[in-house]
Amino acid sequence: DAGITQSPRHKVTETGTPVTLRCHQTENHRYMYWYRQDPGHGLRLIHYSYGVKDTDKGEVSDGYSVSRSKTEDFLLTLESATSSQTSVYFCAISEFNEQFFGPGTRLTVL
Amino acid sequence: QKEVEQNSGPLSVPEGAIASLNCTYSDRGSQSFFWYRQYSGKSPELIMFIYSNGDKEDGRFTAQLNKASQYVSLLIRDSQPSDSATYLCAVIWGNQFYFGTGTSLTVIP
Numbered sequence: 001d002a003g004i005t006q007s008p009r010h011k012v013t014e015t016g017t018p019v020t021l022r023c024h025q026t027e028n029h030r031y032m033y034w035y036r037q038d039p040g041h042g043l044r045l046i047h048y049s050y051g052v053k054d055t056d057k058g059e060v061s062d063g064y065s066v067s068r069s070k071t072e073d074f075l076l077t078l079e080s081a082t083s084s085q086t087s088v089y090f091c092a093i094s095e096f097n098e099q100f101f102g103p104g105t106r107l108t109v110l
Numbered sequence: 111q112k113e114v115e116q117n118s119g120p121l122s123v124p125e126g127a128i129a130s131l132n133c134t135y136s137d138r139g140s141q142s143f144f145w146y147r148q149y150s151g152k153s154p155e156l157i158m159f160i161y162s163n164g165d166k167e168d169g170r171f172t173a174q175l176n177k178a179s180q181y182v183s184l185l186i187r188d189s190q191p192s193d194s195a196t197y198l199c200a201v202i203w204g205n206q207f208y209f210g211t212g213t214s215l216t217v218i219p
Contacts, residue, residue, distance in 0.1 A: 033207070098156060
């Protein structure tokens with residue numbers, strides 16, 4: 001398995017609170033991605049990074065921000081969580097097209 | 111708008127049969143195509159990728175790509191109950207991966 005970890009693995013929070021999810025890789029891959037997965041919508045890209053401090057928006061970026069200060073870490077922040085952000089969040093990494101996923105974080109916003 | 115379409119299923123096949131999964135994509139510009147398997151409650155895992163027109167075989171799996179018709183398919187030979195999962199098709203455009211919503215496959219013993 002590719003060396004990707006996500007933390008926390010499960011989180012329950014309340015509407016309006018800030019939440020930060022962490023993705024950590026040990027593969028030294030250049031690209032890192034954050035997706036959310038919801039029934040009926042499949043995997044949708046939130047943000048991605050193509051290097052330290054280099055990030056770009058994906059399909060569903062509203063309400064989310066990201067940061068990448070080190071090659072190995074990619075943080076996803078929900079500034080003020082809403083119930084519509086209840087989802088399973090996956091981090092992924094890639095170097096040459098092939099993409100590998102972390103174990104996921106299940107986030108519930110009450 | 112870049113779209114990747116898959117039949118959601120569920121697709122049921124008996125053990126030992128061939129399972130055929132299909133995917134169409136909207137933009138001719140893509141060059142790279144992927145199949146992922148996702149077990150319930152788990153993360154997607156890469157099982158096949160294909161870049162060129164034609165067939166690519168890996169064990170019991172065969173990926174088929176037809177760029178002129180804009181479709182990619184996955185054949186699973188000698189299907190096993192352990193193949194029961196959701197299969198996701200993915201296409202790269204630029205630096206971004208676009209996923210279909212997945213096809214649920216059940217292999218009946």
